[in-house]
Amino acid sequence: MITLSCEEVRREISNYLDDDMSPRMRRLLEVHLEQCRKCAVLLDSTHNVLVLLADEHRFELPAGFSLRMRHMLAKEFEKAKS
Amino acid sequence: MQNTLVRESENDRILEGERELIAEILAGNHERYYELIAPIERRVYYTAYAILRTEADAEEVSQEAILKAFRGLRTFRGEAKFSSWLLSIVGNEARMRLRRRREVSLELLKSSDNEGEYTPIELAEWREIPVEALAQKELAARLEEALAALPEIYREVLILRDIDELSIAETSAALEITVPAVKTRLLRARLMVRDYFVSRSWARHTGLRKAQP
Secondary structure (H helix, E strand, O other), rough: OOOHHHHHHHHHHHHHHHHOOOHHHHHHHHHHHHHHHHHHHHHHHHHHHHHHHHOOOOOOOOOHHHHHHHHHHHHHHHHHHH | OOHEEEEHHHHHHHHHHHHHHHHHOOOOHHHHHHHHHHHHHHHHHHHHHHHOOOOHHHHHHHHHHHHHHHHHHHHHHOOHHHHHHHHHHHHHHHHHHHHOOOOOHHHHHHHHOOOOOOOOOOOOHHHHHHOHHHHHHHHHHHHHHHHHHHOOOHHHHHHHHHHHHHHHHHHHHOOOOOOHHHHHHHHHHHHHHOOOOHHHHHHHHHHHOOOOO
């Protein structure tokens, strides 16, 4: 069976997190991850940092953003009518 | 396969709905433009924010882009989603403003675009990072530092994809770079942000920096 090198796995980590790869590649990668502690930790820690980052940034729009946008558009619609 | 088909027909339905809505707006029912904008205004704002990094500029650019899209609605082809089109306008406007603000040419930004192989820091365990030991505030500061430490081209792509949750295609439209370029930068950005976070958390926690190989 063909196996992947650590370097090849590293190159695919981002695609793996995005679930953006062929089922065959996914299988190869998972076989490698089961056997290689180093790559498994790399995947885990990258994933975890991204989750933390997304959690920290549950951004809200600035207060009044939508309202100001609607005002701006309402003026534009007025102009478009005349 | 099944899933892909379902997703495609869903996509067609969205496109169809958008086309009808746009036809109505163009026929003079302008108020319905709000309906077109409402579901994506957050993503519009954060696309601008990812590039500009200040609230006031991001809001202004969002408004300008939304206005520009309204004025140019007749030129929208309807082959792609309206959101992708609008996000590419926002991305453009934001980059233009950034260029003016910093007087840095786009060429210069692009030339710092070193996208070669990247070697991440090795850890024995995720547990080595003392996340639990960090107070919530400290954790947030650490993450913010890591994000700020990234070179611009990587920070943009990371914010759009992993914080704003734009799709790869939308990120590509917003930044006007190819899909493969998005993927290459994203891999690098993700590994880098992890490394910054890991090394800084470590250094703060133990008072030591990890030895460089």
